[in-house]
Amino acid sequence: VNPERSPRHGPALGVDIGGTKVLGVALDADDEVAAEARATTPHSGIFDPNDPAAGDGAAAVAGAVAEVVAALRRATDDDGRAPVGVGVPGMCDRQGVLRFAPNLAAASGADIAALLAERLPDTILVIENDATCAAVAEHRLGAAAGDENVLLVTLGTGIGGGVISEGRVLLGASGFAGEIGHMVVDPAGPPCPCGRRGCWERYASGGGLARLAREAAYAGRLPAVVEAAGGDAEAVRGEDVTKAALAGDPGALGVMEDLGWWVALGLTNLTAVLDPARIVIGGGLVEVGELLLTPTKKAYAEQVEGGRRRPDVAIVPAALGERAGAVGAALTARDRR
Numbered sequence: 058v059n060p061e062r063s064p065r066h067g068p069a070l071g072v073d074i075g076g077t078k079v080l081g082v083a084l085d086a087d088d089e090v091a092a093e094a095r096a097t098t099p100h101s102g103i104f105d106p107n108d109p110a111a112g113d114g115a116a117a118v119a120g121a122v123a124e125v126v127a128a129l130r131r132a133t134d135d136d137g138r139a140p141v142g143v144g145v146p147g148m149c150d151r152q153g154v155l156r157f158a159p160n161l162a163a164a165s166g167a168d169i170a171a172l173l174a175e176r177l178p179d180t181i182l183v184i185e186n187d188a189t190c191a192a193v194a195e196h197r198l199g200a201a202a203g204d205e206n207v208l209l210v211t212l213g214t215g216i217g218g219g220v221i222s223e224g225r226v227l228l229g230a231s232g233f234a235g236e237i238g239h240m241v242v243d244p245a246g247p248p249c250p251c252g253r254r255g256c257w258e259r260y261a262s263g264g265g266l267a268r269l270a271r272e273a274a275y276a277g278r279l280p281a282v283v284e285a286a287g288g289d290a291e292a293v294r295g296e297d298v299t300k301a302a303l304a305g306d307p308g309a310l311g312v313m314e315d316l317g318w319w320v321a322l323g324l325t326n327l328t329a330v331l332d333p334a335r336i337v338i339g340g341g342l343v344e345v346g347e348l349l350l351t352p353t354k355k356a357y358a359e360q361v362e363g364g365r366r367r368p369d370v371a372i373v374p375a376a377l378g379e380r381a382g383a384v385g386a387a388l389t390a391r392d393r394r
C-alpha cells in the first residue's frame with residue numbers, strides 16, 4: 058500500500074469468499090463498518106467433478122458474491138460507485154484469475170474478475186488473495202497498526218498468509234506471495250489437496266488439530282475425551298480437545314502443546330525469511346486464545362534462530378475477527394481504484 062496513492066476516504070465494499078461463507082462489509086469514509094451481508098459459499102470444500110453442477114462451481118460462487126454486493130448496496134443506499142474488493146482463497150493473479158485454489162476447488166482456475174464483471178457491470182472491481190486482504194486490514198486498523206513489518210497468518214480450514222514488508226503489501230511476481238500453508242514441513246506427511254505431502258496446513262490448521270487429536274486418542278493419551286465421544290477414537294474432533302483443554306484435561310493440554318509446536322515451526326521458518334516485528338494470528342483456531350498462543354510462543358522462543366539474541370517478535374491474536382478479510386478487501390479496492 059503506497060500511502061501517497063491511497064485516497065483514504067470514500068465508502069468502499071469488501072467481500073471475502075471463505076470456505077463456508079461469503080461475507081461482505083460496507084466501509085464508510087471513516088473506515089467504520091456501515092453494513093454487513095453474508096451468503097453460503099456454493100460448492101464449498103473438495104469439489105466432485107462428477108457433480109452435475111461441476112461446470113457451474115465458479116459461476117455460482119460469483120453469483121453469491123454479486124448477491125452480497127447487492128445487499129450491501131441496498132443497506133447503504135450506494136448507487137454502484139463505491140469500489141468493490143473481493144478476497145479469494147488461493148493463488149490469485151494480478152488479472153483477477155484464481156489460478157489455483159486447493160480449498161475451494163469449485164472455483165479453482167476461474168477468471169473471477171470476468172465472472173464478476175458480468176454480474177456487476179460498471180463496477181470498479183479489485184480481486185486479491187483473502188489472507189493478503191486480512192493483513193492489510195490488521196495493518197491499517199487492527200492488531201498490527203503502526204508496525205511496518207508484519208506477518209499475518211490465518212489458521213482456519215487451511216492456513217493463509219499475508220505479508221507487509223517495510224509498510225508495503227508483498228504480492229510477488231505473479232501476485233502469489235504468502236501461500237504459506239503449502240510450505241512442506243514433512244515430505245513423508247499426509248497428502249494435501251494441493252497435490253503434495255506434509256504441507257504446514259496439514260498440521261497447524263483446524264484440520265491439523267483434528268488429526269493430532271485422533272492420533273493422541275488412538276495412542277491412549279485422551280481417555281476422558283474418547284469416553285465423551287462415545288468411546289470411539291475416530292470420532293474425536295478438534296473442538297472436543299479444545300473444550301477438554303479449557304477444563305484442564307492433561308492429555309488435551311498436551312495436544313494443544315503439540316499444535317503450538319507445529320504452529321511455531323512454520324512461524325520460525327517464515328521469520329528466517331521475513332524478519333517480522335509482529336506476527337498476527339487470525340482464523341477460527343485463534344478463538345481458543347491463550348490455549349493456543351501460550352504453547353506457540355513458548356515453542357517459537359525455543360526454535361527461532363538467534364533465540365534471545367534477537368529482539369522479541371510479538372505474537373498476537375488478530376483484532377478484526379471474521380471480518381478482517383472483507384474489511385481488507387474494501388481497503389484494497391479503495392487503494393487501487
Ligand SMILES: [Zn+2]
Nearest residue numbers: 239249251256
Ligand atoms: Zn499443500
